[in-house]
Amino acid sequence: MSKLSIFEKNAYISIVIKDNGIWTHLAYTDHNASREYILSDYTDLNSLRYRLDDMIFTKEFWFEYFNNLEKIFSWNIVDKNSFAIFTFRKFKEEGDGINGIRIAIDDNQHFFDKIFQSIRDFSNDLSLRVINDAYMQSLIESLADRLGYDDLLYVDMDLYDFSLYRTTNIYQKNNSVKKLFSKSKLGWNSDLSVIDSINDKRFEAFLANDLSDREITNYWSNFILDRPLDISKEVSLLDLVRAYATIQNFSILRDNRQKLEQFGNIYQKTAMIISGYIPNLLGKYTTLLALTDGLELSGEIDCFFDNELRMLSFGKSYTYGINSTDIILTKKDIIPHITKLLIPNSVKETNKIMFAGYAESVEIPRTEFFVLSPKFSMISLPPHREKLIVNGSWRNGARINNAKNEISFISTPESSYYDSIVVDARPRPIIYGPDAYSNKLKLQQWKDDNKA
Amino acid sequence: MHIQINLNYNNGKMIIKRKVFEKYEDYTFSIPYSSQDRVLVNKGSLVKIGDDILKRKDNIVKYSFYLPEQIGTPVEKSQEYVACIDGELVTQGTVIAERVIAGGLNVKKLLSPSDGVIDLSRIEKGYLDILGEEVTTNIKSSFNGKITDVNPVDGIVVNSSAHAFDIKLISEVYNLKSDEDFNKKVFGEFVFLGDGMDLLLKAEDSDYHNKIVFVGKYLHTALLHDLFNKGASFVLTYSMDYRDFRTQGLPVGVLGGFGEIYTSGKIIQALRNMIGSFAIVDYEESQIFFLNEGKNLQKKNEGLFVHTLVNSTIRSLSLANYGMLGTVCGVEEGDKPFLKVKWENNLEGIINIANVEFLSL
Numbered sequence: 035m036s037k038l039s040i041f042e043k044n045a046y047i048s049i050v051i052k053d054n055g056i057w058t059h060l061a062y063t064d065h066n067a068s069r070e071y072i073l074s075d076y077t078d079l080n081s082l083r084y085r086l087d088d089m090i091f092t093k094e095f096w097f098e099y100f101n102n103l104e105k106i107f108s109w110n111i112v113d114k115n116s117f118a119i120f121t122f123r124k125f126k127e128e129g130d131g132i133n134g135i136r137i138a139i140d141d142n143q144h145f146f147d148k149i150f151q152s153i154r155d156f157s158n159d160l161s162l163r164v165i166n167d168a169y170m171q172s173l174i175e176s177l178a179d180r181l182g183y184d185d186l187l188y189v190d191m192d193l194y195d196f197s198l199y200r201t202t203n204i205y206q207k208n209n210s211v212k213k214l215f216s217k218s219k220l221g222w223n224s225d226l227s228v229i230d231s232i233n234d235k236r237f238e239a240f241l242a243n244d245l246s247d248r249e250i251t252n253y254w255s256n257f258i259l260d261r262p263l264d265i266s267k268e269v270s271l272l273d274l275v276r277a278y279a280t281i282q283n284f285s286i287l288r289d290n291r292q293k294l295e296q297f298g299n300i301y302q303k304t305a306m307i308i309s310g311y312i313p314n315l316l317g318k319y320t321t322l323l324a325l326t327d328g329l330e331l332s333g334e335i336d337c338f339f340d341n342e343l344r345m346l347s348f349g350k351s352y353t354y355g356i357n358s359t360d361i362i363l364t365k366k367d368i369i370p371h372i373t374k375l376l377i378p379n380s381v382k383e384t385n386k387i388m389f390a391g392y393a394e395s396v397e398i399p400r401t402e403f404f405v406l407s408p409k410f411s412m413i414s415l416p417p418h419r420e421k422l423i424v425n426g427s428w429r430n431g432a433r434i435n436n437a438k439n440e441i442s443f444i445s446t447p448e449s450s451y452y453d454s455i456v457v458d459a460r461p462r463p464i465i466y467g468p469d470a471y472s473n474k475l476k477l478q479q480w481k482d483d484n485k486a
Numbered sequence: 487m488h489i490q491i492n493l494n495y496n497n498g499k500m501i502i503k504r505k506v507f508e509k510y511e512d513y514t515f516s517i518p519y520s521s522q523d524r525v526l527v528n529k530g531s532l533v534k535i536g537d538d539i540l541k542r543k544d545n546i547v548k549y550s551f552y553l554p555e556q557i558g559t560p561v562e563k564s565q566e567y568v569a570c571i572d573g574e575l576v577t578q579g580t581v582i583a584e585r586v587i588a589g590g591l592n593v594k595k596l597l598s599p600s601d602g603v604i605d606l607s608r609i610e611k612g613y614l615d616i617l618g619e620e621v622t623t624n625i626k627s628s629f630n631g632k633i634t635d636v637n638p639v640d641g642i643v644v645n646s647s648a649h650a651f652d653i654k655l656i657s658e659v660y661n662l663k664s665d666e667d668f669n670k671k672v673f674g675e676f677v678f679l680g681d682g683m684d685l686l687l688k689a690e691d692s693d694y695h696n697k698i699v700f701v702g703k704y705l706h707t708a709l710l711h712d713l714f715n716k717g718a719s720f721v722l723t724y725s726m727d728y729r730d731f732r733t734q735g736l737p738v739g740v741l742g743g744f745g746e747i748y749t750s751g752k753i754i755q756a757l758r759n760m761i762g763s764f765a766i767v768d769y770e771e772s773q774i775f776f777l778n779e780g781k782n783l784q785k786k787n788e789g790l791f792v793h794t795l796v797n798s799t800i801r802s803l804s805l806a807n808y809g810m811l812g813t814v815c816g817v818e819e820g821d822k823p824f825l826k827v828k829w830e831n832n833l834e835g836i837i838n839i840a841n842v843e844f845l846s847l
Binding site for chain 1: 499500501502503504508510650652654655727728729732743744745747771772773789790791803804805808822838840841843844
């Protein structure tokens with residue numbers, strides 16, 4: 035494909051097949067008119083989980099899929115001739131045609147070969163990629179460079195597989211930079227093993243609900259087999275998933291301590307990209323709680339929740355910038371809003387202010403906030419169109435090792451938009467247990483949703 | 487006025503329906519036979535419902551003993567306590583299994599209640615059978631199909647159309663180790679116990695050999711053992727307790743879910759249409775295949791995707807009414823669209839679109 039001019043109009047589809055789901059993004063750009071957007075769709079394949087390996091899931095599926103996608107996006111994508119043969123429409127204008135389609139399939143996806151083959155049978159005009167360790171290494175290393183982070187952790191929390199990829203800059207004496215990449219994974223190979231994983235005594239230690247053992251196993255098994263896309267009103271299920279996420283992360287940390295230690299404490303520019311089915315269910319606050327306790331995090335970390343897998347889909351195109359061969363995208367549609375996670379290494383006292391700060395911009399008057407111990411507190415920053423300055427400092431002995439007492443950053447709507455701060459002001463060490471009731475009381479004590 | 491709601495109302499998401507019964511036009515399976523049996527069909531022949539396909543010689547089962555209950559042994563160790571060999575002719579009063587207990591101070595013995603032949607074919611499941619006299623039965627076809635091969639290794643290989651129903655979990659999958667195990671298939675006539683909605687603790691006094699038994703809404707372990715005592719090849723249930731499912735050690739398939747969940751009358755009725763069909767439980771596919779062209783479900787080709795939300799059939803995944811079927815009668819738009827639903831129990835309510843499964847019945 036010829037290299038595109040940055041001013042050329044363009045439409046490109048990126049599809050990611052992962053964790054029994056299809057994420058499709060149609061990106062459109064017209065840089066002359068400063069027009070750029072991404073249309074997104076998610077299709078859950080769980081209903082077909084028994085059929086992914088047989089004749090029902092064939093190229094016919096993709097015919098029907100793209101037919102429906104046209105309606106969802108209100109975009110002419112395919113042409114069908116009298117022999118029922120599909121061809122992709124050449125891009126003409128906004129809403130009509132595309133310049134290319136890329137499909138990336140996670141190598142953990144069940145029946146990977148069958149899905150790969152069905153796409154191959156469907157069309158040769160598609161560009162096929164495999165999301166494997168090498169792909170992830172190249173993605174996060176280039177994202178770390180482009181976004182300006184020295185230490186970047188990609189956390190993918192799906193029901194069956196938890197994968198952590200980390201890239202760390204090592205500065206050499208001759209001012210060159212060496213990148214250190216590591217991966218840590220934990221996976222279950224079947225529904226049964228995920229269901230039975232909750233029989234682990236350590237799982238019980240993180241639970242905080244009043245359900246009987248029978249109810250827990252019945253609810254959990256139904257949840258694993260049905261995989262609903264929303265459980266926000268099911269308090270007991272949310273608690274099971276939180277405990278599961280915590281123990282999974284904790285197990286990964288235990289097995290890979292050397293690879294994960296000191297994350298958040300080496301560099302000030304540290305970030306975490308969080309994606310997968312579980313963060314979508316738990317939401318930001320609970321996901322960060324599960325990650326903080328499971329991975330024993332500390333430090334100052336920028337968190338990107340890639341709920342729609344846009345970073346995974348278009349991350350490479352973004353990092354190539356004007357050298358991209360598929361589509362040239364800017365930050366604002368790919369990079370999600372950021373949550374600043376602040377976790378001090380030590381907090382000893384309770385009922386005292388541990389962190390205090392303010393946010394202000396030309397349009398927003400100075401708004402103060404503070405966090406008391408023992409809260410795990412989420413502070414939503416006010417929506418802003420101008421740059422928002424956020425300043426804060428640790429109080430009463432709380433602080434991050436090897437870092438200044440003051441925390442200061444600027445939220446810039448066009449590039450780095452911070453929508454919230456999470457401060458962990460719980461005294462160390464964090465102790466769960468000895469039973470679910472104690473955990474329930476502790477979680478109630480920790481929870482504190484502030485709004486700046 | 488009928489309101490058409492197009493896909494854009496699905497919160498910009500495409501939704502795939504789960505087909506409760508999936509029709510397969512070319513389903514190939516094989517019926518095993520032994521050297522004593524007489525095959526009545528040839529390669530290439532077409533069989534119709536009612537045609538004789540096999541003359542099978544079998545011994546009737548006079549007694550079945552579940553050793554974990556009789557002498558308190560774990561299922562997987564039952565073989566170690568058997569005091570006779572497979573095919574041995576035993577007389578009344580012969581010790582057929584024994585177990586030393588209380589540190590050698592006591593012995594639990596199981597005596598044969600009559601003369602007969604020992605059958606250890608189900609000992610891995612904990613059962614020891616005593617066979618009686620030999621009978622010959624004509625196996626008739628309950629399907630239309632083509633015989634593609636007949637050989638002692640594969641058995642009678644048949645190609646036919648079939649309807650498949652997903653089995654959420656099969657208990658024995660835990661113990662399967664080799665590829666051969668995963669390819670395991672259980673054959674038999676599909677039968678119902680009661681009307682499918684009753685909670686039963688004991689099966690009718692029938693012979694369940696070569697039968698796949700659907701017990702209805704909930705399976706209690708007492709009923710499970712009773713069915714296997716009476717020779718059932720496989721037991722299906724709509725629901726059961728997960729812990730019982732995990733610990734009982736017998737071949738059970740769960741169709742609906744775990745715990746005391748709502749049992750959909752519509753699904754039970756759909757399964758009822760399959761009574762008498764020749765059925766195959768396929769472990770690898772986790773599906774039961776019904777060969778019942780005569781009872782065709784008259785499915786129209788609806789496609790995989792949900793095209794209109796209104797009038798769609800859904801199954802609730804919410805804990806409040808888990809498993810209940812309903813019909814969508816309206817949509818409330820928003821970031822997370824809510825569906826107005828008329829449930830099977832005639833009540834109306836709203837539910838988050840992400841908390842349901844769309845079905846094609």
